[in-house]
Amino acid sequence: MIRDITIGQYYMVDSPIHSLDPRLKLIATFVYVICLFIINDVYTYAFSMLALAGIIAVSKVPLKFIMRGIKSIIVIIIFTAIINVLTTKGTHVLYELGWFTVTLEGVYMATKMVVRLIMLIVSSSLLTLTTTPIQLTDGIEYLLKPFQKIGVPSHEIAMMMTIALRFIPTLLDETDKIMKAQQARGADFETGGLMEKAKSLVPILVPLFISAFRRADELAMAMEARCYHGGDNRTRMNVMALQKNDYYAMAVICGFVVCLIIIMLVM
Amino acid sequence: MDFMVKANNLKYEYTRTFEADKETRTETFLALNDVNINIKKGSFVAILGHNGSGKSTFAKQINALITPTDGTLWVNGYDTKKEEFVWDIRQSAGMVFQNPDNQIVATIVEEDVAFGPENLGIESSQIRKRVDSVLEAVGMSAFKRQAPSKLSGGQKQRIAIAGVLAMKPKCIVLDEPTAMLDPEGRKDVMETITRLNKEEGITIVHITHYMDEAVKADNVIVIDNGIVVMEGTPKEIFVQVDKLKAYGLDVPQVTEVAYNLRKRGINIPADILTPEEMVGAICQLKLTI
Amino acid sequence: MSIKINNLTHIYNEGTAMAKTAIDDINLEISDGEFIGLIGHTGSGKSTLIQHLNALIKPSRGEILLNGVDINAEKSKLKSIRQRVGLVFQYPEHQLFEMTVYKDVCYGPTNLGLSEVEIDQRAKKALETVGIGEEIYEKSPFELSGGQKRRVAIAGILAMQPDVLILDEPTAGLDPKGRDEILNAIDEMHKRLGIIVILVSHSMEDVARLVDRIIVMHHGKIVVTGTSKEVFGQAKMLESIGLAAPQVSYVMMGLKEKGFNVPQDVYTIDEATEVLYSMLKQVK
Numbered sequence: 001m002i003r004d005i006t007i008g009q010y011y012m013v014d015s016p017i018h019s020l021d022p023r024l025k026l027i028a029t030f031v032y033v034i035c036l037f038i039i040n041d042v043y044t045y046a047f048s049m050l051a052l053a054g055i056i057a058v059s060k061v062p063l064k065f066i067m068r069g070i071k072s073i074i075v076i077i078i079f080t081a082i083i084n085v086l087t088t089k090g091t092h093v094l095y096e097l098g099w100f101t102v103t104l105e106g107v108y109m110a111t112k113m114v115v116r117l118i119m120l121i122v123s124s125s126l127l128t129l130t131t132t133p134i135q136l137t138d139g140i141e142y143l144l145k146p147f148q149k150i151g152v153p154s155h156e157i158a159m160m161m162t163i164a165l166r167f168i169p170t171l172l173d174e175t176d177k178i179m180k181a182q183q184a185r186g187a188d189f190e191t192g193g194l195m196e197k198a199k200s201l202v203p204i205l206v207p208l209f210i211s212a213f214r215r216a217d218e219l220a221m222a223m224e225a226r227c228y229h230g231g232d233n234r235t236r237m238n239v240m241a242l243q244k245n246d247y248y249a250m251a252v253i254c255g256f257v258v259c260l261i262i263i264m265l266v267m
Numbered sequence: 268m269d270f271m272v273k274a275n276n277l278k279y280e281y282t283r284t285f286e287a288d289k290e291t292r293t294e295t296f297l298a299l300n301d302v303n304i305n306i307k308k309g310s311f312v313a314i315l316g317h318n319g320s321g322k323s324t325f326a327k328q329i330n331a332l333i334t335p336t337d338g339t340l341w342v343n344g345y346d347t348k349k350e351e352f353v354w355d356i357r358q359s360a361g362m363v364f365q366n367p368d369n370q371i372v373a374t375i376v377e378e379d380v381a382f383g384p385e386n387l388g389i390e391s392s393q394i395r396k397r398v399d400s401v402l403e404a405v406g407m408s409a410f411k412r413q414a415p416s417k418l419s420g421g422q423k424q425r426i427a428i429a430g431v432l433a434m435k436p437k438c439i440v441l442d443e444p445t446a447m448l449d450p451e452g453r454k455d456v457m458e459t460i461t462r463l464n465k466e467e468g469i470t471i472v473h474i475t476h477y478m479d480e481a482v483k484a485d486n487v488i489v490i491d492n493g494i495v496v497m498e499g500t501p502k503e504i505f506v507q508v509d510k511l512k513a514y515g516l517d518v519p520q521v522t523e524v525a526y527n528l529r530k531r532g533i534n535i536p537a538d539i540l541t542p543e544e545m546v547g548a549i550c551q552l553k554l555t556i
Numbered sequence: 557m558s559i560k561i562n563n564l565t566h567i568y569n570e571g572t573a574m575a576k577t578a579i580d581d582i583n584l585e586i587s588d589g590e591f592i593g594l595i596g597h598t599g600s601g602k603s604t605l606i607q608h609l610n611a612l613i614k615p616s617r618g619e620i621l622l623n624g625v626d627i628n629a630e631k632s633k634l635k636s637i638r639q640r641v642g643l644v645f646q647y648p649e650h651q652l653f654e655m656t657v658y659k660d661v662c663y664g665p666t667n668l669g670l671s672e673v674e675i676d677q678r679a680k681k682a683l684e685t686v687g688i689g690e691e692i693y694e695k696s697p698f699e700l701s702g703g704q705k706r707r708v709a710i711a712g713i714l715a716m717q718p719d720v721l722i723l724d725e726p727t728a729g730l731d732p733k734g735r736d737e738i739l740n741a742i743d744e745m746h747k748r749l750g751i752i753v754i755l756v757s758h759s760m761e762d763v764a765r766l767v768d769r770i771i772v773m774h775h776g777k778i779v780v781t782g783t784s785k786e787v788f789g790q791a792k793m794l795e796s797i798g799l800a801a802p803q804v805s806y807v808m809m810g811l812k813e814k815g816f817n818v819p820q821d822v823y824t825i826d827e828a829t830e831v832l833y834s835m836l837k838q839v840k
Contacts (some may be wrong), residue, residue, distance in 0.1 A: 030540055133380055162374065163372065166372065166374045166415070166416075169414075169416040170416060177650075180607065180645070181645045181650075184640065184643040184644075184645070184713065185638075185712060186609060186638055186667030186668050186716065187667055194279060203651075203653045203663065206653035207651055207652065207653050210650075210653075214369075215366075215369045218364060218366060218370065219369050219370065219372070221327075222362075222370035222372075223293075225330050225332060225361070226361070226372075226382055226383040226386060226430060226431070227354055227364065227383060228382070228386050228388040229354070234385055234386055235384075235388050235389055235390060235397055236385055236391060236394075237377070237378070237381035237391055237398060238378075238391070246651060297821075317732070317733050317734075318701065318702055318730070318731045318734065319701065419598060420598075423647055445726075447729055449758050450596055450597070450798070450799070450800070452760050475653045476732060478731075479803075515731060516733075519803060520761060520802065520804050520825055520828075524804060524825055524829050527829040528829060528832055528833060528836065531829075533832075533833065533836045533837070534839065543810065545807045546807055546810035546814065549811060549835075550814055552836055552839050553839070556838060
């Protein structure tokens, strides 16, 4: 079940989008998300959608794979649609049911919100689909650097993200192992009421926390033994440098924003 | 004589706080008591001792993860008590730990190997060169773009060794690196460290429970209750079967057979450590008939 | 109690691109009171096999019969199966969670819904069997030494009073003394309780010393099963699948090569001492 969620996963393939600088992709996603909140009419929506479709095509990530990500949050999408249909007031009443009235404006609004939500999710998952976690952390670390002066610990945030990513598979395995070990002692995680179920988690959570703390302790020592002393005077093996493609991409992003503004002014 | 590690009356005390009968008490333990150890540059030393004997504490001392309460420890000529040397010490004496899972930092093998040199502030093209060459040295080049979680225990340990090697150390301290591995993983790790010792001249301090691993060392040190109780070549150590057993340790199967035979009056050499030596010794004896 | 495995196959992620056959059509019979040594390198399928025996993993194909009854036939009987087939995982001390040693050992019997008196009796008996004294009952399991923790964890399974006890590398990470303590406790248990014991181990020396029968697995199949003599006699084959025979058997092989007429089925220190003594006593 957990494995079905494609948001946050990396899709390994060689594409121009994959090879772009992660910083650029982060900024582009950020710009695109802001645009999504500004656009307001059919034309700008259509244009933004077209742009996104183009990027998906270039990224070589199969549409099916992206759609699977949307499927995992279908409940949220339906919920958004219903809320919008029911709460938007308007004059063109389509249907009336007791307290609720469905108006043309409501349907219009709901469609807009759902499309916006889907575009939001697709664009942000496209970022993680085309960027390895490690590139992403490096990108975030770099982009946060200017904020170091106002106290944002950019290196520490990035290091925490890396370690979290590194230990997620380990801790998932561990959880599985502890569950089985307790099941072998007759534990039952399936039947029983809510309280019983919550109680039955104690024999899993306690060993899991203990193990996580032990791992953290040992990892801290291993990092220290390898001369880790925070972000100061630290170099990186892979230095991010903008390539020719990155400049083209920058031009595309600027072009997109300019076109969007023109469409908004003209229409 | 040039020593990589030199301990002079080394003492290490630690206090443990615990709760008993609803009050907090502290107890002081002497984990290392007047330890004098000299480890020559380029040698391969095995340290034996049961769990809690103080051998891991000694390993951490070499890496300046903890420092002496009393006495002095020099690592590559640096006094570990002097804080200004801590990075030089850790760079010259790298450390590999027991649990392969809990010492890999990054999500990709080569990024993890680069972690040490990155901390040392080495220039990036230089790091790339080092990472490629050390992965070659431990035979893990084919895995450099893989996620460590997909590797076997033995492979993870070799990555950990590569990570230490990338800092260009003169000495590697391994704290029970094979304890959690299967026989195949153990063999790979042992081959890697013996090769690094023979070919690159790196000093190896290997802490282990496996006697067949200790047999491969130039020197064996036995620690019990924080005291160095035995020291010598593997042959000198393993002939003392009774003494080793009293310290909760083992001897190789063949050594024990030779010991039993001697007890029953057969004049077979006591310092037999491998099956080949045993076969050789028996042939010799048979010739004398 | 007897165990019978018929055509057992297990495929992880069946039907996907990542499908991997962990167990490939295994047939096996274990009779009452047998002490079995299960060996094979990592990934040979031995962990998957033992988890089938108490229904933690369901077979892709085939069946496991406990006293002639298919353990996966009725879901409601799961608890009773896990009570009868006790499984001690690798590093079992990592599953300890209670405030005291005594309470932790009570966890299994409590899950079985036994009476308080019964739970108390079983817990105390189990702790006694593994050599944990009463003075430790009220201690937190986390203050104990590595070897003690492991014995408490094994007691946690023993307190369920299983008819089959499976131990997955119970000596991993222990020092020689801790290892001998655990192995002796297991040997005692087998003798005293007369239950089936399945010991998964990497140490050929330990297996040779303790068990009645050895099962060797490789690539999800059982390559050979038999007594120590039958299995370790095939040292070349064992080496080809990443295993080895006990050290002394290489002495015997070496002597044979040199033209000495020595038995080849010698695997323990005591046996080797006897053989070599009778061979060399004239030299004395």
